[in-house]
Amino acid sequence: MAKILNIVETAYRGTIEEQDDTVLWLTHMLKNAGADISVLLRANAVNYACKGQDASGLSFGDAKMTHPPEIDKDVEKMIEKGVSIYVVEEDARERGLGDDDLLAGLRRIKRQGIPQLIDEHDQVWHW
Amino acid sequence: MAGKTITVAIMDAPYESANSTTALRIVQSALAKGHNVNVFAYEGAVNLTMKAQAPHPNPVKGTSAEQEAHPTTKDWVASLFKMAKDKGVKLDWVNCGLCVDERGAGDWVEGPRRGGPKDFLDASNASQATLVIPTK
Amino acid sequence: MAKYLLIESRDPFDSADSQYFAELIQGLAKRGNEATVFLVQNGVLPVRKGSKYSTVIADLVKSKIKVVADRFSLKERGIRQLVDGVDTADTDRLVDLLVEPGTKAIWH
DSSP states (O other), X not given: OOEEEEEEOOOSSSHXXXXXXXXXXXXXXXXXXXXXXXXXXXXXXXXXXXXXXXXXXXXXXXXXXXXXXXXXXXXXXXXXXXXXXXXXXXHHHHTTOOGGGBOTTOEEEOGGGHHHHHHTOSEEEEO | OOSOEEXXXXXXXXXXXXXXXXXXXXXXXXXXXXOEEEEEEOGGGGGGGBTTOOOOOBTXXXXXXXXXXXXXXXXXXXXXXXXXXXXXXXXXXXXXXXXXXXXXXXXXXXXXXXXXXXXXXXXXXXXXXXXXXXXX | OOEEEEEEOOXXXXXXXXXXXXXXXXXXXXXXXXXXXXXXXXXXXXXBTTOTTHHHHHHHHHTTOEEEEEHHHHHHTTOOSBOTTOEEEOHHHHHHXXXXXXXXEEEO
């Protein structure tokens, strides 16, 4: 089976309307369908690994948003399912994210390690 | 190198990004070379095949819809289906069903079918090449 | 050793992230992989001789990385004078590269 690496870099694109990040959701679906899939969070998407994200409280007139996205929990669920979630250390640090801010169970990787990580996968889908 | 299968995932909505045109150019080149092509249209890309798309006039140029011959992506996709048929190769275009539902985009030109992420995975596993063209 | 087809649709004028992709390409090549960069859409803008970022393209060429620019994207932007060593091709060639056995295609 092909080893797939999903590289996610765009963050919070339509996540309120979707109640998910569409690429993380797709990754979860592909994992459930039997894919051997890992995720690399880079650029702004490293913020998906931040604890305590809270998108609750929105309403538009009488229309209340009752199930907002919980992207940190989505990442945790994927880790529980055995999806390796890599985070680029420099990208996290540049955004002021320290070790205490990040979820448990992540795999940290330096920028210079990305080519090797890519080499270790058969398919690389750069979203 | 004819007779291979290529899977292309696309995400952009029509008329918003150069990615859509490039994706369709790649699909066309692949079909012309005798390859089979799977397309997984995800999120906004499901609107590419909407039947209700209509050419419009151009008030700046003072042209009518006929004079302007404004292209629609649904016509381009329909034309690619015809091309695949003429060439005797397969174009399997899957529109992500949940993406269709949330957009109310279920009325398509002839050719695409409804599916989901597993179709994309199966198509990729059965292909010699997979290319993901994301949106930003 | 793997073959990589790296398709760059972004440009350094608009996207700071194109620097990341140039570094990634160099990183993959340094690991002994065969890398072809296919520039498309605004990704061809730095290819014009005299552009501020033409050195990024020249550096790729110097590193023995094949750099190919999409003819339609060049024509669409009126780009005629290219950085030395850059080849031009249509999407037919892109498809040929895509289906070469052992190729990993990455779009940026």
